[in-house]
Each structure stands twice: as C-alpha cells, then as structure tokens.
Amino acid sequence: MAKKYIDVMDTTFRDGFQSVFGGRVLMDDFFPAVEAAKQAGITHFEFGGGARFQSLYFYLQENAFKMMDGFREIVGADANLQVLSRGINTVMLDTGSREMIDLFAKMFAKHGTTTVRNFDALNDVNNLAFSSEMIKKHGMNHEVVVTMMDLPPGCSGAHDVGFYEKTLRNILDSGIDFDSVCFKDASGTANPHKVYETISMARKLLGDSTHLRLHTHETAGVSVAAYLAALEAGANGIDLAASPVSGGTSQPDILTMLHATKGTNYNLGDLKLEKVLKYEERVKECLSEYMIPPEATQVSPLIPFSPMPGGALTANTQMMRDSGELEKFDKVIAAMKEVVERGGYGTSVTPVSQFYWQQAYANVMFGPWKQIAPGYGRMVLGYFGKTPVEADKEIIELASQKLKLDPTSENPLDIADRDDNKSIAHWTKVLEDEGLETSDENIFIAGACDQKGIAFLKGEGPLMVRKGKNNCSGDNEMAGNYTVVVDGKQYSVQVAEGEGDIQIAPTTTASAVVPAGPSGAGSVEINSQTPGNVWKILKNPGDVVAEGDIIMILEAMKMEIDITAPQAGKIASINVNVNDAVADAQLLATME
Numbered sequence: 001m002a003k004k005y006i007d008v009m010d011t012t013f014r015d016g017f018q019s020v021f022g023g024r025v026l027m028d029d030f031f032p033a034v035e036a037a038k039q040a041g042i043t044h045f046e047f048g049g050g051a052r053f054q055s056l057y058f059y060l061q062e063n064a065f066k067m068m069d070g071f072r073e074i075v076g077a078d079a080n081l082q083v084l085s086r087g088i089n090t091v092m093l094d095t096g097s098r099e100m101i102d103l104f105a106k107m108f109a110k111h112g113t114t115t116v117r118n119f120d121a122l123n124d125v126n127n128l129a130f131s132s133e134m135i136k137k138h139g140m141n142h143e144v145v146v147t148m149m150d151l152p153p154g155c156s157g158a159h160d161v162g163f164y165e166k167t168l169r170n171i172l173d174s175g176i177d178f179d180s181v182c183f184k185d186a187s188g189t190a191n192p193h194k195v196y197e198t199i200s201m202a203r204k205l206l207g208d209s210t211h212l213r214l215h216t217h218e219t220a221g222v223s224v225a226a227y228l229a230a231l232e233a234g235a236n237g238i239d240l241a242a243s244p245v246s247g248g249t250s251q252p253d254i255l256t257m258l259h260a261t262k263g264t265n266y267n268l269g270d271l272k273l274e275k276v277l278k279y280e281e282r283v284k285e286c287l288s289e290y291m292i293p294p295e296a297t298q299v300s301p302l303i304p305f306s307p308m309p310g311g312a313l314t315a316n317t318q319m320m321r322d323s324g325e326l327e328k329f330d331k332v333i334a335a336m337k338e339v340v341e342r343g344g345y346g347t348s349v350t351p352v353s354q355f356y357w358q359q360a361y362a363n364v365m366f367g368p369w370k371q372i373a374p375g376y377g378r379m380v381l382g383y384f385g386k387t388p389v390e391a392d393k394e395i396i397e398l399a400s401q402k403l404k405l406d407p408t409s410e411n412p413l414d415i416a417d418r419d420d421n422k423s424i425a426h427w428t429k430v431l432e433d434e435g436l437e438t439s440d441e442n443i444f445i446a447g448a449c450d451q452k453g454i455a456f457l458k459g460e461g462p463l464m465v466r467k468g469k470n471n472c473s474g475d476n477e478m479a480g481n482y483t484v485v486v487d488g489k490q491y492s493v494q495v496a497e498g499e500g501d502i503q504i505a506p507t508t509t510a511s512a513v514v515p516a517g518p519s520g521a522g523s524v525e526i527n528s529q530t531p532g533n534v535w536k537i538l539k540n541p542g543d544v545v546a547e548g549d550i551i552m553i554l555e556a557m558k559m560e561i562d563i564t565a566p567q568a569g570k571i572a573s574i575n576v577n578v579n580d581a582v583a584d585a586q587l588l589a590t591m592e
Contacts (some may be wrong), residue, residue: 001265007044007213007237008254008269009082010037013071014046014247020218020296023055023567024465027067029286034074036282037242040275046239047071049083051089057449059458059464059530065111065441080114082143085135086350087127088412088455092448095384095412097422098130103444105134114126117215119145119184121352122344123163124385125170130413132176141212144171144178146202147347148185149307150194152337156459158388161197168202180211180237185226186216186279186349187307192229204486212281213237218386221299223252224260230484231266240268242276242283248297255280275409277352291466293321295329306360307348316357323531324584328364335360342395343380344387355379362561365530369395371561372402382408383415422447434458522592527585528554532561534580539589543571551589554582563588 013034013432017025037045056062072081088095090104108116116135120127124375127264128144135142146167151159169179183198190198195214195498202212216223227238239251246253254276258268296548320326339359339495346352358373376397378384380391386409389394396407409417416422427446431438436457447455453459532554539551552574554561576588 002127003265003267005267006231006235006269007045007081007211008042008257009046009213009237009239010042010242010254011046011239011251012037012245013244014050014084015051015239016241016250018051018055019250020245020248020292021054021290022059022468024059025287025290026060026061026465027226030283031070031074033242033279033283033286034071036279038075038079040279041271042269042279043075043078043082043270045071045075045082046084046117047081049085049091049108054093054449054452057445057461058452059462060465061456061459061461063441063445063456065107068108068111068113081112082115082117083105083108083113083115085118085131087118087131089380090131090350092447093450094422095416096447097416097419098413099424100422100444100447102137103129103424103440103447105131105138107440107444109138109140113140115141115143115179117143117145117182117184119182119349120385121147121349122346122379122385122387123147123167125167125174125176126411128171129174129176129387132178136177136309141179142177143180143222144176144295145182145184146171147349148183148190148195148198149187149233149347149349150189150191150304151345152340154309155337155345159347161194161201163388164198165201165205168205172205173190180213181206182213182215183213183230184349185216186347186353187303188219188221188223188226189307189348190216190226192222192225193225196229196233199230199235203234207515211236213239215239217249218247218252218299219249220303221301224256224284225396225411227252227257231261231400232499233262237589238268242280244284244287244292248299249295253280290469290587291468302333306333307340307353325531331364332352332357332360335368337455339363339376342392344391345389346379346387351375351384369398372399374403377403378405381405381414384409385412396552430454431457521589522570524569524591525587526551526563526566526589526591527582528563528582528588530554530561531584532582534576534578534582534588537574537576537578539571539574541571541573545569545571545591552576565591567591 013030017023048064053064056064056067075081085091088101090096090099090101096104118128118131118135122361123146132142132144146164149163150161181202183202199212199214200440206212212235214227214235216226230238240254240257241251243253251450254271258271258273258276261268320329336356339356340348343356348356355373355376359376362373363369379387380396380399400406418425424443427443428438430446431442434454436442445457448458452461534552535555536553545568546550547565547568549565550562551565551571552563554563572590572592574589576582582588
C-alpha cells in the first residue's frame with residue numbers, strides 16, 4: 001500500500017526569514033539557495049507576503065515585486081508559489097480600501113503568485129469575504145484560514161475546538177470560495193491534543209476531498225508533536241523550513257520531520273534525505289554572514305503564558321536591541337497575558353500580535369494602562385472587526401477616551417473606503433507630486449508602505465541589514481552593517497574588516513531645526529520616557545498649551561507615543577526635529 005502523500009510547503013524564504021531575521025535578507029544573497037531547493041525536489045514555496053513585503057522597502061531597499069519575479073524565474077512555471085495575506089489588510093500597514101485590496105490581488109497575480117493564504121487574526125469571517133473574492137477574480141488559489149493559539153492559563157471563552165468549529169462553519173455558510181483550508185498557529189502554542197481534535201473536526205466537516213493543512217512554529221517546543229497529531233487526524237499538508245532558519249521561532253526543520261515520520265505511512269513531499277542535506281548546506285552558506293539573534297534559536301516554555309508569534313518575536317527583539325532596551329523583553333512578554341485577556345482574545349498573529357506587543361510595551365514603559373497603543377485601542381473599539389469575545393468594558397472606555405473614538409460595529413471596509421488617504425487617486429497624486437512613475441506597482445507600494453514606500457521609490461531609504469558574526473561576544477570581528485545613534489541622529493554604518501573603507505550615511509533626512517522662542521529654554525523640562533523616533537511635532541515655541549495637550553508624537557516599537565504638556569503654560573523650546581532618533585530621558589522640549 002502506497003504511503004499517504006503529504007504536501008510540504010517550504011517556508012524558508014518567507015516565514016523562516018521573518019522569524020529569524022525580521023525579514024531582512026537580501027535577494028542576491030538567498031537566490032542561490034532557492035536554486036538548491038529546486039534541485040532538492042521542492043515545488044511548493046512560501047515566497048512573499050506578510051511582513052516580508054514591507055521589510056524589503058523598509059530595511060532592504062529592494063522591490064518585493066522584482067524579488068517575486070526573480071524567484072519565479074528560478075523555480076519555473078510549475079512551482080506553487082504562495083504568499084501570506086491578512087484579509088482586509090492584505091500586506092498593508094492598515095485596513096485597505098476595496099480598490100487597494102483589488103490592486104493587491106492584481107499585482108500579486110501579475111508577479112508570480114499561485115496561492116494566497118488568507119487569514120483574519122480576529123477570526124471574523126466578514127473580514128475574509130471581499131479579499132477572497134479578489135484573489136479568485138485574479139486567478140489565484142485561495143487558502144482560507146482559521147487562526148489558532150492556546151489561551152494563557154486561567155483564561156477561557158475562545159480558542160477551543162468548539163470555537164474553531166463555529167469559525168469554520170461560518171466560513172462554509174458565508175459562501176467564501178476556497179481551494180484549501182489551513183489552521184494557522186503563529187505562536188506555536190496550540191497543544192497537540194487540541195490540534196488533533198480540531199483537525200479531526202475539520203476533516204469530518206469538510207469531507208475527504210478538501211486539502212487541509214496545519215501551520216505552526218517551534219517557539220513553544222511542541223511543533224513536531226502538533227504536526228504528527230495533525231497528520232494522524234487527516235491533514236494533507238504541513239509547513240517546514242530549512243536550517244539555519246528552522247526550529248526556534250520558525251517552523252520545524254525538513255530533516256527533523258523526515259526523521260519524525262520514519263516508519264509511518266506518510267510520504268513527505270517525495271523529499272529525499274540526501275538532497276535535502278545538500279540544500280540545507282547551501283542555505284547555511286548563503287546566510288553565513290547574517291547575524292542570527294540568539295532568541296531566534298531558542299524554545300521558550302513561557303510562550304504559552306504570553307503567546308507571541310515567532311515572526312513577530314524576533315522583529316520586536318531586534319527593535320529593542322536597536323534601541324538598547326532588550327533587557328526589558330521578559331517584562332514585556334510577562335505583561336502580555338493581561339493584554340490578551342482584556343483585549344478580547346484575538347489570535348496572536350499579525351497585526352493583532354503587534355497590537356498586544358505594543359500595549360504590553362506601553363504598560364511596562366509608562367505604567368499599566370497609562371497609554372493605549374493606537375492599534376490595540378482601535379481593535380477593542382471594533383475598527384478591525386469583531387473580537388472573538390467582547391473586550392473588557394473598562395479597556396473599551398479607556399481606549400475611546402484616549403483615542404477620541406467611539407466604539408463601532410461598522411464594516412471596516414466601509415470605513416476604509418471613506419478615507420481618501422486609502423484611495424488609488426490619493427496615492428497617484430502623491431506619486432505625481434514627487435515626480436515618480438504612477439504604475440500600478442508604485443501605487444500599491446506607496447499605499448501599502450506610506451512614507452517609507454515613497455522614500456524607497458525616491459532612493460532615500462536606509463539599508464538596515466544585520467551582517468556580521470552569528471554571536472555577540474566581545475571577541476568577534478564586527479564587520480557588517482549596523483545602525484548607530486550619534487548626538488540624537490540615527491546612522492546606517494557599514495564596517496569593513498582590516499583596512500577596508502568605512503561608509504556612514506544618515507538614515508533619515510533631518511528637517512530644519514525649530515528655533516526656540518524669544519525666552520529661550522524654559523524652567524520645565526519635558527523628557528522622553530523611551531527611546532524612539534520623532535514622528536510629528538504639533539506645537540511650536542511660543543504656543544500656549546493646557547495641561548495634557550499633545551506637544552509631539554514619538555514612534556517606538558511601531559507605536560505612537562504622545563508627549564504631553566505636564567502643566568498649563570507656554571512652550572519655550574523644542575529641542576528635537578522630526579525624524580530624529582531620541583534616547584531614553586533625552587530632553588524633548590521645555591516650558592515656562
């Protein structure tokens with residue numbers, strides 16, 4: 001009797017890169033490994049989407065569409081190339097308008113995508129309907145998703161088998177057109193018994209003909225057991241990665257699962273051990289210069305208490321490392337349980353995982369619930385759809401007060417369609433004003449990445465790639481690319497070994513210095529409570545302010561932080577500029 005064929009999607013070049021490097025790997029460095037994967041017999045790849053879309057423009061100064069074209073050219077026309085999409089967000093920073101979601105599907109189909117894995121972090125099926133329609137309209141396969149995790153101990157009300165069955169039935173009842181179904185556990189916290197019961201439920205509900213798969217991460221240490229449970233329950237496919245971007249915060253290794261399924265009735269993608277070994281050797285060679293954060297290689301027993309996806313964990317720790325705050329990581333993780341519980345149990349996967357992180361970070365840095373992270377606040381208020389259970393009423397009221405927004409049950413797409421800044425016409429005009437080509441690709445890049453997308457198109461974005469030795473001891477040679485802060489200014493620094501040249505370039509273009517008012521510095525100093533970047537300055541020297549008025553807004557951990565007047569008075573000086581990098585306790589402004 002032939003073994004049951006199990007489709008293996010190789011996530012090395014998307015989720016693997018995101019989970020280990022925060023997505024920051026240059027295409028010319030990894031394309032030789034794609035060729036090696038093809039030679040190893042791999043035909044199904046995750047090659048883009050998710051945060052690996054934005055990271056190319058934010059940090060690598062590469063065009064994601066060019067990368068996708070190059071990937072398709074290497075693997076050939078028959079390979080199944082898959083991307084990750086966040087329902088009404090697709091790969092954008094925020095909820096997209098209907099016309100931008102349509103443009104997403106058009107562009108990704110044009111640039112080589114076969115399949116779109118489409119999920120909503122809130123498991124709000126209404127958020128999947130329109131994006132799935134556009135995916136099918138442009139000729140791609142649609143893999144609809146139910147997102148999973150285990151709730152922290154002591155929490156209940158969602159994320160059990162009954163909750164997943166209800167979500168799946170809602171998908172079926174909605175009439176959404178799909179080609180396959182994935183249960184996606186981005187934090188790797190769903191326990192294997194629940195995985196078995198959930199996949200068994202789904203198999204009975206869907207019948208034998210539907211392609212059914214599980215996606216998980218090794219972060220909590222149970223991924224192999226979860227995959228074996230899923231296979232036993234009737235799954236047709238699983239996601240795996242290649243070393244050195246496997247295990248830890250990423251997917252289990254291909255070699256590991258080949259070993260784990262020895263003697264079973266499962267054929268993992270017709271993959272052969274000796275060919276995979278050669279492929280993994282090539283991946284290791286291609287990535288040998290990249291700094292692998294130590295947390296990316298570890299399994300954390302604390303993750304089930306504070307579910308944080310592998311793909312977000314390393315991105316967040318890298319930001320904390322850049323700002324000198326990494327020692328606070330454990331405190332932020334510990335603060336997440338309350339944030340998850342009071343936020344309505346959205347699945348900890350992008351963008352909700354980032355909302356959880358931002359709110360936990362704010363609770364650690366500024367005191368519990370002293371600030372509301374904008375994304376978290378808008379989520380509990382209903383601006384991204386319906387949370388699995390209603391958020392804590394006190395938190396809803398606090399978010400409404402802090403953000404000056406009323407709770408809503410309106411369709412997020414209708415809200416986005418009314419926002420001129422989310423229209424194709426708006427971004428077309430922005431491109432025209434900047435003297436840039438108004439191609440469909442450029443319109444989507446600008447709409448998805450905002451000002452950082454414009455900076456890329458103008459050739460003004462910073463290159464921020466972490467190359468160097470793979471550990472951080474003081475004995476290491478330090479050749480590579482680094483970001484440093486000097487006198488409040490952020491620089492991208494390229495350091496060469498030996499007698500090589502050292503090149504330093506500002507990562508941002510500083511605005512003109514805002515002069516102090518006639519009275520000079522005031523007696524009341526306003527200091528930053530956290531490292532970050534100056535995003536907006538709303539008041540000028542000489543302005544009269546009331547206590548609590550917002551003077552400026554910083555950005556830290558992808559979160560907006562209001563800097564407010566501690567008392568009524570007059571602004572005497574503004575001591576920073578837009579785009580400045582600021583340190584903890586740095587002087588921002590004075591009052592009199």
